[in-house]
Each structure stands twice: as structure tokens, then as C-alpha cells.
Amino acid sequence: MTAVSSVLRVKAYIDRLYRDSHYAGMKTKRSLQRLLLCVAGGAVLAGCASVATRLPGITLPALVKERASQEQLAFAEMDRLHTRLWDVAYPVLRDNAELCPKTRPDIGAVTYSLKTFPKDMREAAARELGAKDTPTIRRIIKGGQAQKAGLKVGDAFLDVRGIPMTATSKAMRAMLEDGPAKIAVRRGENTFDVTLTPREICDYGVKLSMSSTVNAYASGKTLILTSGMMNFTQSDDELALIVAHELAHNTMGHIRKIVGNMILSGFATRYTREFESEADYVGLYYLVRAGYSPDKTPAFWQRMALNGPRSVGRAKTHPTYPDRFLRLEAGLAEIKAKQALGQPLKPNFIDADK
Numbered sequence: 374m375t376a377v378s379s380v381l382r383v384k385a386y387i388d389r390l391y392r393d394s395h396y397a398g399m400k401t402k403r404s405l406q407r408l409l410l411c412v413a414g415g416a417v418l419a420g421c422a423s424v425a426t427r428l429p430g431i432t433l434p435a436l437v438k439e440r441a442s443q444e445q446l447a448f449a450e451m452d453r454l455h456t457r458l459w460d461v462a463y464p465v466l467r468d469n470a471e472l473c474p475k476t477r478p479d480i481g482a483v484t485y486s487l488k489t490f491p492k493d494m495r496e497a498a499a500r501e502l503g504a505k506d507t508p509t510i511r512r513i514i515k516g517g518q519a520q521k522a523g524l525k526v527g528d529a530f531l532d533v534r535g536i537p538m539t540a541t542s543k544a545m546r547a548m549l550e551d552g553p554a555k556i557a558v559r560r561g562e563n564t565f566d567v568t569l570t571p572r573e574i575c576d577y578g579v580k581l582s583m584s585s586t587v588n589a590y591a592s593g594k595t596l597i598l599t600s601g602m603m604n605f606t607q608s609d610d611e612l613a614l615i616v617a618h619e620l621a622h623n624t625m626g627h628i629r630k631i632v633g634n635m636i637l638s639g640f641a642t643r644y645t646r647e648f649e650s651e652a653d654y655v656g657l658y659y660l661v662r663a664g665y666s667p668d669k670t671p672a673f674w675q676r677m678a679l680n681g682p683r684s685v686g687r688a689k690t691h692p693t694y695p696d697r698f699l700r701l702e703a704g705l706a707e708i709k710a711k712q713a714l715g716q717p718l719k720p721n722f723i724d725a726d727k
């Protein structure tokens with residue numbers, strides 16, 4: 374079989390398959406074509422002598438089935454991590470509202486839509502998670518107002534025009550501005566009103582990035598943790614430590630200051646090491662205020678050191694792990710002393726008025 378006839382046969386097969394509704398779940402005809410060309414390509418390439426061994430053959434239906442099965446597993450894992458991240462992060466956002474420069478009225482529900490996902494994941498997100506074009510509830514926070522009002526995953530909040538809105542939209546914030554508000558909710562074909570009493574929480578988003586890299590970021594508006602970081606943490610206390618650290622980057626305006634410093638210094642210096650130490654210090658207060666145990670947090674940096682021996686001795690943008698370990702221990706001693714004296718748990722500012 375020549376390469377040209379292979380491709381023509383593949384194309385005819387795709388046209389036939391695509392008419393079959395069983396494959397309607399595939400993203401686009403093009404994605405199916407790519408998939409099939411990979412299978413057929415193996416045969417064509419074998420003719421081009423690219424590999425020396427006879428590769429085991431696979432069939433397209435088996436490949437389509439396996440792809441669907443792996444997508445299902447991947448989405449289930451993403452959903453598990455997203456639930457854990459919100460369960461752990463919510464108390465940090467809620468119990469530090471007093472110290473956050475920006476807060477929002479919150480009703481204990483996280484909404485999402487297909488737009489939440491990268492384009493190439495949307496079809497699978499619709500199939501596996503039931504995501505829609507318009508926002509619906511993805512997560513109900515334990516003990517929050519949405520749970521008390523009996524709201525469920527999949528419900529949609531409606532604005533005054535009856536259009537679905539997100540839990541953090543301007544329309545929702547306006548409705549909740551003056552305290553308890555009656556909000557229309559759509560569940561399937563039905564629409565009903567619920568009265569929700571908001572509470573102020575720190576106004577920052579929380580996002581999960583599916584990446585095996587052990588990392589976390591603050592964007593100024595959002596906290597982003599990788600799945601690699603989530604899996605590296607061994608307890609909710611450790612996960613909350615990372616959330617609190619990234620929250621501190623946002624509340625202390627580090628991103629804005631770093632950009633400012635870069636412009637002033639012609640990109641030469643950014644003082645990021647000091648900001649990292651400050652995020653560790655302020656984050657420790659956020660962690661304790663949210664009810665998490667800080668006792669094992671210095672040890673977390675010892676475990677991080679096991680991951681990257683280079684950062685033990687030197688680091689360009691981050692403090693070394695020994696530096697972080699010792700400062701966290703000192704911060705912890707400061708917090709325990711305040712607790713023993715019954716003093717308010719607030720970081721010590723240089724400008725004591727803050």
C-alpha cells in the first residue's frame with residue numbers, strides 16, 4: 374500500500390466514522406483525523422524505515438475507547454484536586470478578610486463555565502463535568518450560605534434580567550452589597566428564589582493548574598497552585614501554608630512592587646528574595662488565623678530541599694531553604710508569644726499604624 378493510498382483510505386474511513394453518532398463526543402472532525410492519521414501514520418512510517426522493530430499493532434476503536442477512558446480519569450483527578458484546593462483555601466480567604474485590602478461579599482459557592490477551561494479541553498469538560506456555556510455552580514463550600522440554602526452543583530444564579538451570572542460577577546456583588554439578598558436560581562427547568570446572607574472574604578481567585586511541576590504563583594488577583602504542588606504537600610496544613618504564602622504575595626502588593634522595581638532598576642534588580650521572606654512571614658499569620666497548625670511548616674522547607682539540593686546553598690530569586698526554615702521558626706515563636714499573651718494575631722509592620 375503506498376502512502377497516498379493509505380491516506381485516502383484513512384480519509385474515507387474518517388468520513389464514515391464521523392457520521393456514526395458513537396464518535397460524536399470527539400472534539401472535531403479534525404481531531405479525529407489527527408488521531409487516525411497517527412494510527413495509519415505508524416504503518417506509513419514503517420514503510421519509511423523510521424524504526425527498526427516491528428511495533429505492536431493497535432486499532433482505532435481501541436484508541437478512541439482508551440482516550441475516552443483516560444480523559445474520564447484525568448477529569449476525575451482534576452475535580453478531586455479542585456475540591457481539595459477549595460476546601461483548604463476557603464478558610465484562609467474567609468478568616469483573613471480583616472487583613473485583606475480587597476474583600477468581596479461571598480455566599481459559599483464557586484461557579485464555572487466552559488470558558489474556565491482551555492479551548493482544547495472544553496468538549497471533554499462538558500462531557501465529564503457537565504460544564505455549560507453559561508456559569509453554573511461547580512463547588513458548594515462546606516458550612517457556607519449556598520449549602521444552608523440547599524443549593525446544588527449545577528444550579529445557576531440569575532441576574533435581574535434572568536441571565537446566568539458567576540458568584541463573583543459585578544451583578545452578584547451589586548445584589549449582595551447591602552447584606553441579605555433574594556437571588557433567583559435556575560435548577561433544570563425550574564426557577565426559584567433563595568435568600569442569601571453574604572460574608573466578606575478576601576477577594577482573590579483560587580486556581581488549579583494541572584502540571585506536574587511543584588510550584589505555586591500569585592498573579593496579584595489570583596492564587597494558582599499546580600497539581601504537582603498539591604500532590605507534594607502531605608497534609609491540609611502544608612497545602613494551606615502554600616495558599617497563605619501566595620495570598621500574602623497578593624495582599625502585600627508584591628507583584629505591583631516587583632514590576633515597579635524592575636522598571637526603576639532597568640530590570641536589574643527586583644528584590645524578590647525579601648518579598649519571598651515577607652510572604653512566608655505574613656502567610657504564617659494567615660495560616661494560624663485560619664485554624665491550621667503551623668508546627669510542621671518549617672519542616673516543609675526541609676522536604677522541599679530534598680527536591681532541589683541547589684536551592685539549599687544558593688538561590689537567585691528565592692531565599693535559600695535554610696533561610697526560610699530559620700525565619701519560619703522565628704515567625705512561629707513570635708506568633709506563639711502573641712497567643713500566650715492573648716494579643717491580636719497580626720504581622721508586625723514597620724509602619725505600626727497598619
Ligand SMILES: [Zn+2]
Nearest residue numbers: 618622649652
Ligand atoms: Zn513566593
